[in-house]
Amino acid sequence: MRIATFNINGIKARLPRLLEWLDETRPDIACLQEIKTSDETFPVKDIEDAGYGVIWHGQKGFNGVAILARGESPVEIRRGLEGEPEDEHSRYLEADVKGVRVASIYLPNGNPQPGPKFDYKLRWMKRLRDRAAEIWAEEVPAILAGDYNVIPRDIDTFSVKAMQDDALMQPESREAYRRLLNDGWTDAILSRHPNGGVWTFWDYQANSWPRDAGFRIDHLLLSPAAADRLIDAQVDKAFRGREKASDHAPTWVELRGI
């Protein structure tokens, strides 16, 4: 079974790209981020016509996450994280799909830092870790997939110098991510590509894609029951080069026996 995460940067603008990606790669489960549309305007029919059941947590203009399942409907477990009732950003959706617990995560960017947006990012990471611990305790095969907006190591970016002041690779951001790994979650891309140099994002600006000036911020974290079944983890890099592409590329894991 293949489970993918894809920050599509606007589902309206990206619908043709999304549908061709589903058709060409046929992921069993797809977690989407930055759908950038309200619940009412989500293109549910187009996705169902492509053979996928879908649940979504939208927001007008920005943010927004979804979970797609080929040939069946995800069973929603939770939308949003606890711990900050006034937080109205649509950034977290969790479901049971095909015998796996799946979360679609759009972690706050946090720029500029320092500042309130960075503080929000760190609080959100704490709330995510709390929820991850609850899922962990259920001892189910689980995948926390999404745009974490964290560059975990220096070898996960084209340029440490260019990114050194960015919220994505501040020590506090990395420490919060590291805590998840220390809790036992497996970063699938890291485990399959330990030497780095794998990117999932290339900025629209500064000729980043032709220069291959990217970094790795889209992650799939596996519980032990899922990590035991890990066969492969890759980035569908070529989709970044298509016409009207998202600035992120689809990233996925293949699990056996599920």
Added chain:
DNA sequence: ATGGCTTTAAAATAAAGA
């Protein structure tokens, strides 16, 4: 570069992203 693109919302600019 005090974001050089891109999307969204919405009617011209502005927010947000990373």
